[in-house]
Amino acid sequence: MEAVIWLVLMVVFLAAEAATVSMVSLWFAAGSLVALAVSLLGGPIWLQVVLFLAVSAGLLACLRPLVRSKFTPKLARTNVDSMLGSEGYVTADIDNMSATGKVKLGAMEWTARSTSGKVIPAGTLVKVDKIEGVKAFVSPAEIKVTL
Secondary structure (H helix, E strand, C coil): CHHHHHHHHHHHHHHHHHHHCCCCHHHHHHHHHHHHHHHHCCCCHHHHHHHHHHHHHHHHHHHHHHHHHHHCCCCCCCHHHHHCCCEEEEEEEEECCCCEEEEEECCEEEEEEECCCCCECCCCEEEEEEEECCEEEEEECCCCCCC
């Protein structure tokens, strides 16, 4: 009779995993499989329950983080988010007080403002700190020297 219960539990856990894809129920299904095997071999019910809990908890704790890291998609930044941290050149002096300034980022020219509020002259290499609406907030980029 216990074998049927473990088999039903395993099917329920697998169905729950298929429905949620949360990588939690899968480990309980594996624990149910171990308990089912012990039941079919004539093991006592307390051993079945202990092995079910131990295998489920052990797999959940040890393998779930590893499996999640392999199957979680890497999200690529797109559109405006891809501009954050990019570098470009100032094409028109950036002066927040007079509300002027432009910067060329990739193939596009953006209205720009200084993140610190300081004037940034044309020709300066800058880094995008944030984007608000159609304005890029920039700061002078550190020039990297390689030897």
